Structure formats: structure tokens, C-alpha cells
Amino acid sequence: xxxxxxxxxxxxxxxxxxxxxxxxxxxxxxxxxxxxxxxxxxxxxxxxxxxxxxxxxxxxxxxxxxxxxxxxxxxxxxxxxxxxxxxxxxxxxxxxxxxxxxxxxxxxxxxxxxxxxxxxxxxxxxxxxxxxxxxxxxxxxxxxxxxxxxxxxxxxxxxxxxxx
Numbered sequence: 001x002x003x004x005x006x007x008x009x010x011x012x013x014x015x016x017x018x019x020x021x022x023x024x025x026x027x028x029x030x031x032x033x034x035x036x037x038x039x040x041x042x043x044x045x046x047x048x049x050x051x052x053x054x055x056x057x058x059x060x061x062x063x064x065x066x067x068x069x070x071x072x073x074x075x076x077x078x079x080x081x082x083x084x085x086x087x088x089x090x091x092x093x094x095x096x097x098x099x100x101x102x103x104x105x106x107x108x109x110x111x112x113x114x115x116x117x118x119x120x121x122x123x124x125x126x127x128x129x130x131x132x133x134x135x136x137x138x139x140x141x142x143x144x145x146x147x148x149x150x151x152x153x154x155x156x157x158x159x160x161x162x163x164x
Contacts, residue, residue: 011038016046016056023047067103068095068111075099076108077115088112088119 011019015036022032029047033040050056068076072095079091086094088108096102112118128136 020050020056067107073111076111080117
């Protein structure tokens with residue numbers, strides 16, 4: 001991040017209450033800002049909000065409301081941890097049945113990501129190229145007439161097949 005850009009940090013409710021308390025004691029906006037290490041304009045805006053609305057609670061931001069509650073999110077993560085092979089679609093169905101509110105599969109995937117769970121597809125086998133298939137088929141045709149005692153000398157390894 002560039003030096004001329006600031007990182008925006010919101011004051012928590014406890015700190016907001018402390019600031020309002022100090023201002024109600026009669027302290028100046030500048031001295032309260034200096035004590036908390038924030039700009040006096042922020043303290044002034046908070047004080048103005050408090051005098052207008054009689055509350056120091058931060059207003060909600062605009063945007064679409066969340067489709068899940070914190071309890072729903074815990075339930076989603078718990079379901080996924082209980083059954084690791086359950087897909088996001090199946091988790092969606094279980095959550096919709098449990099809560100009675102429809103949510104999308106993508107919402108469930110986002111909540112799982114937030115809980116540190118990500119989709120994984122186990123590799124069942126090494127993908128073979130057409131060249132691999134041709135060589136394997138050729139080897140099988142060459143050795144189709146081997147008798148049992150010859151197969152006793154064959155060593156199968158992951159990389160290649162070797163005769164001892």
C-alpha cells in the first residue's frame with residue numbers, strides 16, 4: 001500500500017463509548033482525539049452523531065443483507081466437518097431444511113471458505129497421455145503369451161516395468 005493511503009479502521013463500540021464519555025465530561029474534541037490517537041475530525045463526527053441520534057452505535061453499511069446468520073454459518077461449517085465428502089449442494093439442502101430459509105450453493109461455498117474449508121478432488125489415477133496408452137498396449141501385446149513362471153520374474157513399479 002502506498003504511503004499516502006491510509007488504512008481504514010473502525011472504532012469498536014467500547015472505544016466509541018469511552019470517547020463519548022470523555023466528551024460528556026467536558027473534555028475538548030482535540031484532547032480526546034489525541035488521547036485515543038485518532039483525528040479530531042473523527043471524534044467530532046462521532047460527537048455530532050451522538051448528539052443527533054443519542055447513540056454511538058455505528059450504522060450498518062449499504063448493500064444486500066446477508067442470507068445467513070452467524071448461527072447458520074456455524075451450522076454450515078459443522079455439517080461440512082461432520083461429513084467431509086458432502087458437497088456444497090448437499091450442505092445447502094441440509095441447511096435450507098434446518099433453517100427454513102433458502103440459500104444458494106455459492107453462499108455455502110463462501111461460508112465454508114470463511115471457515116477454512118475448501119473443496120478438494122482426490123486424484124483417482126495418474127492421467128495417461130495417448131503415448132502412454134500406446135506403449136502400455138504394445139507392452140501388453142508383447143507379453144500376452146508369457147507363462148506363469150516368467151511372470152514371477154516381473155517387477156512392477158510406478159515408473160516402468162522391469163524384468164529381472
